[in-house]
Amino acid sequence: MKLNEEYKELAWQGLWKNNPGIVQLLGLCPLLAVTSTLTNAIGLGLATLFVLICSNATVSAIRHWVPKEIRIPIFVLIIASFVTCVQLLMNAYTFGLYQSLGIFLPLIVTNCAIIGRAEAYASKNPIKQATFDGLMMGLGFLLILMLLGTVREILGQGTLFDGANLLLGEWASILRVELFHLDSQFLLAILPPGAFIVMGLFIALKNAIDDRVAATQPKTENTEISRVRVNFDEK
Amino acid sequence: MVLSIKTAVSRNAKILALFAIVCTAIVGLVHSFTKDRIIFQQQQDLLRNLNSIIAEDSYNNVIYQDCLILPGTALETASSQKVYRARNNDEPIAAAITTVAPDGYNGNIELLIAINVNGSVSGVRTLKHQETPGLGDKIEVRKSDWIKSFNTKRLANKNDSRWLVKKDGGMFDQFTGATITPRAVVKAVRSTVIYFNEHQDKLFNSASNCQNKDSVKETF
Numbered sequence: 251m252k253l254n255e256e257y258k259e260l261a262w263q264g265l266w267k268n269n270p271g272i273v274q275l276l277g278l279c280p281l282l283a284v285t286s287t288l289t290n291a292i293g294l295g296l297a298t299l300f301v302l303i304c305s306n307a308t309v310s311a312i313r314h315w316v317p318k319e320i321r322i323p324i325f326v327l328i329i330a331s332f333v334t335c336v337q338l339l340m341n342a343y344t345f346g347l348y349q350s351l352g353i354f355l356p357l358i359v360t361n362c363a364i365i366g367r368a369e370a371y372a373s374k375n376p377i378k379q380a381t382f383d384g385l386m387m388g389l390g391f392l393l394i395l396m397l398l399g400t401v402r403e404i405l406g407q408g409t410l411f412d413g414a415n416l417l418l419g420e421w422a423s424i425l426r427v428e429l430f431h432l433d434s435q436f437l438l439a440i441l442p443p444g445a446f447i448v449m450g451l452f453i454a455l456k457n458a459i460d461d462r463v464a465a466t467q468p469k470t471e472n473t474e475i476s477r478v479r480v481n482f483d484e485k
Numbered sequence: 486m487v488l489s490i491k492t493a494v495s496r497n498a499k500i501l502a503l504f505a506i507v508c509t510a511i512v513g514l515v516h517s518f519t520k521d522r523i524i525f526q527q528q529q530d531l532l533r534n535l536n537s538i539i540a541e542d543s544y545n546n547v548i549y550q551d552c553l554i555l556p557g558t559a560l561e562t563a564s565s566q567k568v569y570r571a572r573n574n575d576e577p578i579a580a581a582i583t584t585v586a587p588d589g590y591n592g593n594i595e596l597l598i599a600i601n602v603n604g605s606v607s608g609v610r611t612l613k614h615q616e617t618p619g620l621g622d623k624i625e626v627r628k629s630d631w632i633k634s635f636n637t638k639r640l641a642n643k644n645d646s647r648w649l650v651k652k653d654g655g656m657f658d659q660f661t662g663a664t665i666t667p668r669a670v671v672k673a674v675r676s677t678v679i680y681f682n683e684h685q686d687k688l689f690n691s692a693s694n695c696q697n698k699d700s701v702k703e704t705f
Binding site: 286315316317319320323324327328330331334335338339341342343345406436437440441 | 493496497500501504505508509511512515516519522523526527529530617618619620
């Protein structure tokens with residue numbers, strides 16, 4: 251029963267309360283840079299998800315053998331290896347997408363969300379929970395990437411799933427939807443400033459929902475000074 | 486148990502070294518596993534580009550192996566250029582030359598330019614660029630047909646004034662809001678055509694010299 255609770259908490263933290271994209275604000279660089287189309291967003295999101303699950307599982311598996319003085323370099327080694335493997339595999343099997351994600355794949359290494367989870371959660375918890383945490387955090391990140399990608403692609407190009415064939419193979423060309431035709435593209439949405447603005451709107455929306463929910467619930471405790479915590483399992 | 490500093494350091498060093506070795510081994514393994522596949526993909530990509538600008542049935546040699554590396558000085562670009570030569574039963578048909586337009590709005594624009602033996606342009610494709618999305622990126626064939634406006638064009642002489650964008654009095658359209666990008670592309674194509682016209686014999690008669698790097702295993 252208690253284990254179930256823990257998984258529920260992990261899912262809640264990863265997907266909403268402590269979402270790496272819009273609450274922890276980790277990994278902003280890839281988040282803002284590649285979300286100009288939905289396809290790119292899904293591609294990078296899946297790559298990050300994969301790396302996050304693998305690194306969390308590995309870090310958790312070796313947590314008893316790693317002395318705490320050298321844990322950070324070892325985490326970095328592990329994450330970098332996984333990212334390099336993902337990069338090689340994508341280059342080999344999804345060449346078109348590899349070309350359009352280009353420089354942002356190696357940047358997964360520097361995505362603080364990954365080393366943050368390794369340090370804050372995976373290095374202290376059993377493999378199963380750590381893997382699940384990786385999955386939930388990765389899904390939370392993927393979700394935000396997809397939302398951003400959707401909004402920006404619709405605003406900027408008037409399409410959805412443009413270039414899906416790069417990710418999923420030739421058949422996916424039929425997924426492309428042209429919602430409306432733009433003679434000239436809405437540049438702001440495609441360029442990084444547009445990403446910041448849409449991102450800001452998402453954060454505002456999330457806060458508004460949280461406030462609404464908090465308002466409907468009876469006040470039980472006085473609120474302490476709240477801050478975003480990467481490390482939610484320590485009090 | 487409290488370890489002395491010396492034993493702690495040497496123990497940690499060993500653990501770190503072990504991890505480094507294991508991680509490197511894994512990356513090495515994946516690399517050797519994907520190496521051929523990656524070369525194959527690059528080859529396919531190149532071939533797709535080549536076939537989109539040189540009719541596939543007009544030649545019968547293995548075009549990406551019939552390749553010549555030009556020194557960077559030939560086209561006045563910083564890096565060396567490659568020339569892929571299409572032949573039909575050893576008769577020269579066309580050559581595809583990679584070149585760089587150094588004066589794009591945002592850095593280099595890499596181009597692949599195919600020219601028929603009679604001097605007319607067979608086709609141009611943009612391989613790589615960082616031009617502004619929505620404005621300068623119309624040089625990509627999937628965004629706009631503009632790049633196809635070079636097809637079948639010839640250069641009458643070295644100072645052919647039609648080989649400019651319309652704003653400068655030539656025959657090529659510029660884009661709304663972006664003149665620098667098409668200007669750079671037109672200039673690069675033009676100088677490549679000039680080079681081709683002047684060195685055509687040499688281009689087709691020199692022996693291949695970049696074959697090894699581009700060879701691909703037959704297993705694919």
